[in-house]
Amino acid sequence: MSISTIGIDIGKSKFHVCALDERGHVKFRRAYSRSGLIQFLANTPPARVATEACAGAHFVGRKAQSFDHEARLLPGQYVKAYVKSQKNDFADAEAIAEASTRPTMRSVPVKPADRQALQLLHRQRSAWIGERTALANRIRAMLLEFGITIPKSLSQLRRQLPCVLEDAENELPDRLRELIVELWDDITRLDKRLKRLDSELETHAHADPQTQLLLSIPGIGPVIATALISGIGDASTFRKGRDLAAWMGLVPRQYSTGGQTRLLGIGKRGNAHLRMLLIHGARAVLRVASKRSEDDGLRRWVERVTARKHPNVAAVALANKMARIVHAVLRHNTPFKAQLMGA
Structure with a gap:
């Protein structure tokens, strides 16, 4: 019988594959490199190609669709119940393949490359906001060690920090002043990055x-x-x-x-x-x-x-x-x- 379902356990450089026939029997289990997997998908007649929805899954899904395969990305928590015996890469690939054959199994739609890039921009935006918050908290903690308190608000920090740095009577050591200025420069750079990214997102929003x-x-x-x-x-x-x-x-x-x-x-x-x-x-x-x-x-x-x-x-x-x-x-x-x- 021909291959009906292909389950792929995604790794960084190794991809473990389990192929099932139309009756659900295992035809073979193999491990491929990234280029080898793409060549395998290109030379295999159209079939159902299933992976877990994880890092790199949308790339594999798009490659499978380009070779006329039906790509299905399954949530990992739904696949876990199909793992038999002890966990290993081939057992995971078989579980993914078997889970994808269930008619009620839910799947994640494959994202186009531009939509995935847009999602990564949002993730980086959140990371920059987190870094900015961490820097602001660190500055407040340093000042608190010398009895200087600033409310927990970025706007309050922007307003009060210049006065604190210019005050020569607050007993802040000169080296600490220099360090706080450096941290504030980092916050300013993050502000500029976030402003550029927000402008880019706004342009995209009005164009789509x-x-x-x-x-x-x-x-x-x-x-x-x-x-x-x-x-x-x-x-x-x-x-x-x-x-x-x-x-x-x-x-x-x-x-x-x-x-x-x-x-x-x-x-x-x-x-x-x-x-x-x-x-x-x-x-x-x-x-x-x-x-x-x-x-x-x-x-x-x-x-x-x-x-x-x-x-x-x-x-x-x-x-x-x-x-x-x-x-x-x-x-x-x-x-x-x-x-x-x-x-």
């Missing part, structure tokens, strides 16, 4: 048709819109808006048994970065919702929720609503209209 649709949603700007487009990929892979909200971890977590349904806090699954951005966007909407017109559906929805819920709960609820709106906007390729917003 799908991102322009997301900009019509209140609380979503260029940064959030480009992050959603790069993270979600194809919105049609989600059956409905609730599935997208659940993927982001914005729906209640269930712990139900014996016919008794128990709903806990939000699931916090999926992409934590997207969830954080949507919640921040929701907070911005809550602050200005009262300024929208009275016949605005979004304003009416916010007023009903904030009247009975804590502001933090209302922000998460609105983020959940925004995730569903994002799905509807991308799925139907139409901009958001607040007047048509229901409960």
